[in-house]
Amino acid sequence: MAGVDTMDRITPTLRPDERPVMYQRWRTLLFLHWEVPAEELARLLPPGLTLDTFEGRAFVGLVPFTMQGVRPALLPPFPPLSNFHETNVRTYVHREGKDPGVWFFSLDAANRIAVKLARTWFRLPYHFDTMELKREGSWISYRSERHWPEPVPGRCAVRCSPGSEVSTSTPGTLQHFLVERYFLYTVHSGGLWRGQVHHAPYPVRGAQVEGLDESLLAAAGIARPPGAPLAHFSDGVDVDVFRLKRA
Numbered sequence: 001m002a003g004v005d006t007m008d009r010i011t012p013t014l015r016p017d018e019r020p021v022m023y024q025r026w027r028t029l030l031f032l033h034w035e036v037p038a039e040e041l042a043r044l045l046p047p048g049l050t051l052d053t054f055e056g057r058a059f060v061g062l063v064p065f066t067m068q069g070v071r072p073a074l075l076p077p078f079p080p081l082s083n084f085h086e087t088n089v090r091t092y093v094h095r096e097g098k099d100p101g102v103w104f105f106s107l108d109a110a111n112r113i114a115v116k117l118a119r120t121w122f123r124l125p126y127h128f129d130t131m132e133l134k135r136e137g138s139w140i141s142y143r144s145e146r147h148w149p150e151p152v153p154g155r156c157a158v159r160c161s162p163g164s165e166v167s168t169s170t171p172g173t174l175q176h177f178l179v180e181r182y183f184l185y186t187v188h189s190g191g192l193w194r195g196q197v198h199h200a201p202y203p204v205r206g207a208q209v210e211g212l213d214e215s216l217l218a219a220a221g222i223a224r225p226p227g228a229p230l231a232h233f234s235d236g237v238d239v240d241v242f243r244l245k246r247a
Contacts, residue, residue: 005054005055005172007052007094007097007098007100008098009100009171009176009177009180010171012099012100012101012181012182012183012196013180013182013198013201014198015198015240016196016198016242018242018243019073020073020198020240020241020242021072021073021241021242021243022070022071022072022073022240022241023069023070023071023073023238023239023240023241024067024068024069024070024071024238024239024241025067025068025069025070025236025237025238025239026065026066026067026068026199026236026237026239027065027066027067027068027235027236028065028066028133028140028235028236029063029064029065029202029233029234029235029236030063030064030065030140030142030158030160030207030209030231030232030233031061031063031178031179031231031232031233031234032061032062032063032158032209032212032229032230032231033059033060033061033062033178033229033230033231034059034060034224034225034227034229034230035057035058035059035225036058036059036060036091036222036223036225037058038051038053038056038057038058040058040222040223041058041060041091041222042058044091044105044220044221044222045091045093045103046185046187046192047192048095048192048247049093049094049095049103049185049192050093050094050095050096050097051091051092051093052091052092052093052094052100052177053092054174054177054178058091058092059091059092059178060089060090060091060105060217060222060224061088061089061090061091061092061178062087062088062089062156062214062216062217062229063087063088063089063090064085064086064087064131064133064142064144064156064158065085065086065087065236066083066084066085066086066133066236067082067083067084067085067086067109067114068082068083069082069083070082070083070084070114080111080113081111081113081114081117084109084110084111084114084131085109085110085131085132085133085142085144086107086108086109086110086131087107087108087129087131087142087144087156087216088104088106088107088108089104089105089106089107089216089217089220089222090102090103090104090105091103091105092177092178092181093185095185095192095194095247099183099194099247100181100183101181101182101183101184101185101194102181102183102184102185103184103185104124104125104184104186105125105220105221105222106125106126106127106154106216106219106220107124107125107126107127108126108127108128108129108131108144108146108154108156108216109126109127109128109129109131110128110129110130110131110144111128112128112148114126115127115128115148122186122195122244123186123187123188123193123244124184124186127146127147127148127149127154128146128147128148128149129144129145129146129147129154130144130145130147131143131144131145132144138161138162139159139160139161139210140159140160140161140162141157141158141159142156142157142158142159142160143156143157144156144157146216146219152219153215153219154214154215154216154219155213155214155215155216156213156214156215156216157211157212157213157214158209158210158211158212158213158214159209159210159211160207160208160209160210160231160233161207161208161210162205162206162207162233163205163206163207163208163233164205165205165206166203166204166205167203167204167205168201168202168203168204169201169202169204174230175204175232178230178232179202179204179232179234180201180202182196182197182198183195183196184196184197185247186244188244191246191247192246192247193244193245193246193247194244194245194246194247195241195242195243195244195245196241196242197239197240197241197242198239198240198242199237199238199239199240200237200238201237202234202237203234203235203237204232204233204234205232205233205234206231206232206233207231207232207233208231209228209229209231212229
């Protein structure tokens with residue numbers, strides 16, 4: 001039986017007392033999650049990070065969405081670099097029982113320059129892909145295909161129909177555990193680094209999902225479990241991004 005969760009999951013949601021280095025708008029987010037054996041995910045983590053679990057259960061996430069208005073804090077948006085679609089594969093981690101956050105196995109973005117900048121500035125495992133998002137009535141379709149860097153291919157296609165009821169996540173629930181994450185981790189120069197974002201709580205809806213065809217989890221070394229994923233949808237949030245710090 002899982003123990004009581006004593007980790008502080010509220011403080012990370014508070015805005016830090018410093019200036020952002022970047023602004024972004026995250027839109028049309030589809031959160032897909034599968035429960036995966038904890039040992040399968042833990043073996044893929046770098047030293048210094050521990051897999052974060054909900055009542056002893058570990059999850060991997062697949063999140064396609066749109067980035068808008070991406071810009072450094074002191075510059076205006078530049079449309080060729082500021083607006084693009086993205087899909088990430090992630091799990092949830094903490095460091096020594098605190099600072100619960102996200103570990104990204106991959107981030108696929110449909111903007112070659114943005115990918116190279118993100119790999120350089122934030123040391124995140126970005127890949128260049130082609131990606132489209134289409135609306136057909138109440139349905140939203142996401143489709144992406146990875147092109148760079150070689151040799152690992154990856155693709156994702158999925159449709160969703162968001163529900164009508166909108167709510168924010170209640171602390172202590174599985175939805176809050178999966179969706180409300182404000183720290184991220186990366187490895188650079190032999191050390192572990194932590195980034196932070198701040199935004200209002202996600203407005204979340206349930207979602208019906210169809211036509212899932214993806215190989216991004218396998219490309220990350222994760223076997224996708226059979227069965228339908230747990231699905232959440234959000235119209236989006238405006239995001240402040242803060243500088244990386246040594247963890």
